[in-house]
Amino acid sequence: MNKQPLTSRVQFPLLIFSAVFLVVIMPVLNAYGCISDFTLGNWGKYLCYGILAISIDLLWGYTGLLCLGQALFFTLGGYMMGMHLMRMIGGTGVPTFLSMVGRQEWPSFFMPFTSFPFAMLMVILVPGLLALVFGYLAFRSRIKGVYFSILTQALTYGAALLFFRNELLMGGNNGFTDFRMLLGYSLRDVSTKRGLYVVTAMLLVAVVAGCKWLTNSRFGLIQRAIRDSENRVLFSGYATANFKLFIFVISAIIASLAGALFVPQVGIINPSEMETGKSLEAVVWVALGGRGTIVGPIAGAISVNALKSWASSGSTADFWPLMLGGSFVLVVLFMPKGIMGIPGQIGDLIAKFSRKTASSDAPPPASADTSQEAEILSSTASPASDS
Amino acid sequence: MAQALLSSANVMARWIDFSRRLLAGLAFAFAASSLAFAQAPEKSVRETIAAAAIAPTPAEQREIILSLKLKPTPETVTWFENWKSGKIFLYDDAGVVTPVILTGKADDDESFATLKLADDTPYTTADGKPVRINPKTVQFAETDSGLRKAMKEVSDIVALANPDLAKRLRAIQDAAVGQKVEKLPALLVLKTTEKNPKALKALEESIAIIQLRSPVAEERLAACEKLGKLNSLAAHDTIMTIRAEAENSGDTAMANAAKSALRAIDDHLSRINAVGTLFHGLSSGSVLLVVAIGLAITFGLMGIINMAHGEFIAVGAYTTYIIQKIFTTGLNISPFGMSMSIPGMNLSETNRGWYFVVAIPASFIIAALVGVLLERLVIQYLYKRPLESLLATWGISLVMQQILKFIFGSNNVEFTSPLWLSGNWTVNDIVFGWNRVFVIGFAVLIIVVTWLVLNRTSLGLLIRAVMQNRNMAACMGIRTERVNTMTFAFGCGLAGLAGAFLSQIANVNPAMGQVWIVDSFMTVVVGGVGNIMGTVISATGIGVSDQTLQQYLGNPVIGKILVLGAIILFLQWRPAGLFVTRSRSLD
Numbered sequence: 001m002n003k004q005p006l007t008s009r010v011q012f013p014l015l016i017f018s019a020v021f022l023v024v025i026m027p028v029l030n031a032y033g034c035i036s037d038f039t040l041g042n043w044g045k046y047l048c049y050g051i052l053a054i055s056i057d058l059l060w061g062y063t064g065l066l067c068l069g070q071a072l073f074f075t076l077g078g079y080m081m082g083m084h085l086m087r088m089i090g091g092t093g094v095p096t097f098l099s100m101v102g103r104q105e106w107p108s109f110f111m112p113f114t115s116f117p118f119a120m121l122m123v124i125l126v127p128g129l130l131a132l133v134f135g136y137l138a139f140r141s142r143i144k145g146v147y148f149s150i151l152t153q154a155l156t157y158g159a160a161l162l163f164f165r166n167e168l169l170m171g172g173n174n175g176f177t178d179f180r181m182l183l184g185y186s187l188r189d190v191s192t193k194r195g196l197y198v199v200t201a202m203l204l205v206a207v208v209a210g211c212k213w214l215t216n217s218r219f220g221l222i223q224r225a226i227r228d229s230e231n232r233v234l235f236s237g238y239a240t241a242n243f244k245l246f247i248f249v250i251s252a253i254i255a256s257l258a259g260a261l262f263v264p265q266v267g268i269i270n271p272s273e274m275e276t277g278k279s280l281e282a283v284v285w286v287a288l289g290g291r292g293t294i295v296g297p298i299a300g301a302i303s304v305n306a307l308k309s310w311a312s313s314g315s316t317a318d319f320w321p322l323m324l325g326g327s328f329v330l331v332v333l334f335m336p337k338g339i340m341g342i343p344g345q346i347g348d349l350i351a352k353f354s355r356k357t358a359s360s361d362a363p364p365p366a367s368a369d370t371s372q373e374a375e376i377l378s379s380t381a382s383p384a385s386d387s
Numbered sequence: 388m389a390q391a392l393l394s395s396a397n398v399m400a401r402w403i404d405f406s407r408r409l410l411a412g413l414a415f416a417f418a419a420s421s422l423a424f425a426q427a428p429e430k431s432v433r434e435t436i437a438a439a440a441i442a443p444t445p446a447e448q449r450e451i452i453l454s455l456k457l458k459p460t461p462e463t464v465t466w467f468e469n470w471k472s473g474k475i476f477l478y479d480d481a482g483v484v485t486p487v488i489l490t491g492k493a494d495d496d497e498s499f500a501t502l503k504l505a506d507d508t509p510y511t512t513a514d515g516k517p518v519r520i521n522p523k524t525v526q527f528a529e530t531d532s533g534l535r536k537a538m539k540e541v542s543d544i545v546a547l548a549n550p551d552l553a554k555r556l557r558a559i560q561d562a563a564v565g566q567k568v569e570k571l572p573a574l575l576v577l578k579t580t581e582k583n584p585k586a587l588k589a590l591e592e593s594i595a596i597i598q599l600r601s602p603v604a605e606e607r608l609a610a611c612e613k614l615g616k617l618n619s620l621a622a623h624d625t626i627m628t629i630r631a632e633a634e635n636s637g638d639t640a641m642a643n644a645a646k647s648a649l650r651a652i653d654d655h656l657s658r659i660n661a662v663g664t665l666f667h668g669l670s671s672g673s674v675l676l677v678v679a680i681g682l683a684i685t686f687g688l689m690g691i692i693n694m695a696h697g698e699f700i701a702v703g704a705y706t707t708y709i710i711q712k713i714f715t716t717g718l719n720i721s722p723f724g725m726s727m728s729i730p731g732m733n734l735s736e737t738n739r740g741w742y743f744v745v746a747i748p749a750s751f752i753i754a755a756l757v758g759v760l761l762e763r764l765v766i767q768y769l770y771k772r773p774l775e776s777l778l779a780t781w782g783i784s785l786v787m788q789q790i791l792k793f794i795f796g797s798n799n800v801e802f803t804s805p806l807w808l809s810g811n812w813t814v815n816d817i818v819f820g821w822n823r824v825f826v827i828g829f830a831v832l833i834i835v836v837t838w839l840v841l842n843r844t845s846l847g848l849l850i851r852a853v854m855q856n857r858n859m860a861a862c863m864g865i866r867t868e869r870v871n872t873m874t875f876a877f878g879c880g881l882a883g884l885a886g887a888f889l890s891q892i893a894n895v896n897p898a899m900g901q902v903w904i905v906d907s908f909m910t911v912v913v914g915g916v917g918n919i920m921g922t923v924i925s926a927t928g929i930g931v932s933d934q935t936l937q938q939y940l941g942n943p944v945i946g947k948i949l950v951l952g953a954i955i956l957f958l959q960w961r962p963a964g965l966f967v968t969r970s971r972s973l974d
Contacts, residue, residue: 060774066774066777134955137955137956137959138955140959141958141959141960141962142962143958143962145773145774146690146692146773146774146777147912147958147962149692149774149777150692150908150909150912151912151955151958153905153908154905154908154909154951154954154955155951155955157905157951158947158951158952161944161947161948162944162948276901276904276905280694280781284778284782287778318789318792318793319789321785321786321788321789322785322786322789322790324782324785325781325782325783325784325785325786325789326782326786327782328778328779328781328785329765329779329782329783329786332769332775332778332779332782333768333779336775
């Protein structure tokens, strides 16, 4: 938290530059053939994941709520978009997922999704309302900490079970795929893909800007106060439940928007996206990048996914879970602040080292204190527990 | 309902399989007895047959044969067959006719050594010389149609009167299939001699079912009434047909009788289903309990969100797998490109079932050892950061799953349940599968042992002290680090036990634990953290309501979703679970 004025001064231009690079330079380079369509497509995906990561960080890093249901909101947004895209396929008859369960006509709830604005409204409303109801129930009864995590995980699990059913008429196992058109543009065109990428990058920039503003506002202050000691905030007269509910709904909508942009880019949405592992994977990105920062989660999402697409193909595929799991354990144990914390950790090490060399008989630093204390405790404990 | 249908289809398949095996078993029994008679002859039957063979008139012959009805043994049928195929010879020695059978090999004169039919001793002349006869020159005992009919009557009874109760029951029930009136006499005779109440009930049932086709109207009505009283499930479909027929032909008395019988049977059926659902719910609750109890220790007591709990279950299951392989054919695995081979003991069919008894402690120990390793390497640094323990253990779960995949492959591994776990126990038409009974018993045992360890041992005292207040316990001279390790190992060992246990009722593959992780966390949360009793009650409650909802809604997924929803609402009412550990501290 002890930010040097220098780094914050460097940070802002760096952010601006990254934003310009992602939104303008990358697509331009792609248009001139310097970046392949495949790479740009991958980056579009990574940026969607980056937005998802921010939504998790907003909850976990800033409010102390580890939500394991963000993948659900992400997928819900994807499904809303998917429904619109399915209606846009055109042609006669119904898609196979409907004829498979004996439906010869579109179910009525699909009809309004023909309109793009309605679909967009649903992308915001459906996850937002779900988050509102669930959050209201959870925060009202002061479910927090790990209980909140487990409950959101259960919610996601239940929803995944539901979406796997064909009878829900949402495509069952296979979900929605084979999309063709979006707003009159063919999804197979390179230019459409580039357009989608630009929209994603712009959304990312907007979300980053919005979160920066939010977390630096008075609201953000209370948010962080809730993270650090909810009871004190509560006793100071703030209705913490409402604050938490607001941030929960906001982050659900952010995740949903990311999902809605994700679907036309990858061309498929199915319930395996909301399996419990997916939410945890997204939490890994945040942890790896550094929670409690805005840029960290994006860096984490991009780096983990870039590594994943490199590692999970070919002969190393079997080792990817080992790498992911192992790196996660290492990050939790040794890098509690993630990538963003590395400079600080190095600085601490250097400081420690220089202090040691400066005066060898100086008192040991604070961290060594506790371990010595533990040693004393355990040595006094031995005769007692032996008897 | 889908699952219920599936399970009833299963039951049907087993039933069919069983009856097929029964038929094979009967044939085998006959073959065995025909082999056995040379060594251990049942004198009385042979004597009776011998007497019948030389009885002077056909009427007397029939009478003697029919007297065999009272002691039906498979041997009788063998002798009938011998008789009918002309293998019993009547040796006429100066007016004294003795029934004999041939034995040994033919000599140069094509004659054989002889044995007396009555007592299986060599047949000798007065001076003790063995008699050899040529089958072509000596007359064999003949049969006429009357005699053959008598023999068939006796044979029918024999077929129904298998000394093995289970086989006898099945034969009696099968006799009613098709409502063949000609089977009735045998059943009626058997009813007079049968002593076993179960077999007697089955006899009454079968007789009544056949009598539904009786030409006498009163008998039909009485049979219908009787079946209603007996709550005969087997007769259900037949009575439905009878009712339809009676309604068509305008036989109101019969139709009414059939209706009331059906009502009685349906009531009985719904009672059975209710008890069956409860039993299934209890057993699936027990499974949940066994799976969650380890988590109640590591999560409930220690506060470690052990996402790798499912992988400890898998470790236990794979330990069981290895031990099973050691008891049988041995195991070849190739982890990380190395090739490893564990020799097997190749035990006999009956002995290899004991692998499970060895596997129970072994799975506990192995999982506990892995738990010690994990606690020392990772968990010990995370006691003050519960949310991060969730993340780290999830990473560990990925790693462990992948390692298991490397060693054993990602497919299901095969298990053969011990003989003493298959089979079932039927009370009043309700089937209690032994494996489910075992599940419940095992769960109860684990709970009792866990409770005893926590509340009646010095280790338990230390565990509780450390979990309540780590710092204070340390000040009191408890080696908290060691207690932490042991507690975590204990919880992991319990997960391993659950794995041993699930190997008998569920698929075993590296990802098997994932199925349980959400459910078991839910169970612990609902039960109230830090309370074993709460876990017991919530596991039972969730198991029973899950099964009941599945029965009523006919859909396992919707049932599960409703239970999850109910849990979320329940936590509105009691946010800290069923049993709250009271404390004055404010987190």
